[in-house]
Amino acid sequence: MRLSAEPAYVLHTRPWRETSLLVEALSEQHGRIGLIARGVQGPKRQVLRAALQPFQYIRVDALLRGELARLIAAEAVDAAPRLHGEAALAGFYINELLLRLVPRGDPFPELFDLYGRTRAELDGDNLAWTLRRFERDLLEALGSGFDWRVDADGVAIDPAARYRLDAEQGPRRLLSDRGHGERNAAATGRALLALADDVVPQASDLPGLRHVMRSVLVHHLGPRGLKSWEMLAELSRVSVKREPGPVAE
Structure with missing residues (x-):
């Protein structure tokens, strides 16, 4: 199959053999694709290498054979966001x-569109909320989303109650006699309804929302976690040692 001027976002790039790169990209029409970019080392290929950096929006010509495609050409559509910290x-x-x-x-x-929107919001003022919305929409696109307005028993979400998330069945209300630690790791009904309405929740609701969304993602990821979670944990430890304060996730 020939891909011609296919819009895509670069997700990851790593060396492939001696002079090539393996590029993972999210394309508009074909989903995630693996691209072999051959012979990209050297000064004459600098423009191509720059177009294959993570977060870059590109148009791709490639020949798809089996699981991987041979990259023929790639052109940057815009300037990738300069992200820091x-x-x-x-x-x-x-x-x-x-x-x-x-x-x-x-x-x-829908994931291609979701990525484009989230990419544009990564340097915004409410990074934690941007990530929760991305997680919500990613689960929905993959067929694992929830109705955020009702719990697993079909009962309307109570804004004043607390909920955990069952990865298969959705929100489950916590009983009032649950321990303090379990309640702190749960989300308020108010936060779940904020997800449903796509409105920014109260700042105090964001940590609980992060906890329950991570529990669902852990279920789908399996026993191997994410490197970004490990990096975040290390960054949090460093931040606490230097100056106490929140680290966005």
């Missing part, structure tokens, strides 16, 4: 989620 870590996180959860070759046009 927590925004760069967040970008690494969404790319890693896509690499781990989206199989190659399955078309997901």
Whole structure:
């Protein structure tokens, strides 16, 4: 199959043999694709290498044979966002989620659009909320999303209650006699309804929302976690030692 001027976002690039690169990209019509870019070392190929950096929006010509495609040409469509600090870590996180959860070759046009929107928001003011929305929409696109307005028993979400997320069945209300630690790791009903309405929740609701969304992602990822989570944990430890304060995730 020939791909011609196929829009795509670069997710990850690594060396392939001596002079080539293996590029993972999220394309508009063909989902996640693996591209072999041959002979890209050397000064004459600098423009091509620049176009194959993570977060770059490109148009691709490639010949798809089996699981991998041979890259023929790639052209940058715009300038990739210059991400630093927590925004760069967040970008690494969404790319890693896509690499781990989206199989190659399955078309997901909604994911292509989702990535473009999230990419544009990574340097915004509410990074944690941007990531929660991305996780919500990623699960929905993969067929693992929830109705955020009702719990697993079909009962309307109570804004004042707390919920955990069952990866298969959705929100489950916590009983009032649950321990303090379990309640702290749960999300408020108010936060779940904010996800349903796509409105920014109260700042105090974001940590619980992060905990429950991660529990669902862990279920789908299996026993091997994400490198970005390890990096975040290390960054949090360093931040606490230097100056206490929140680290966005």
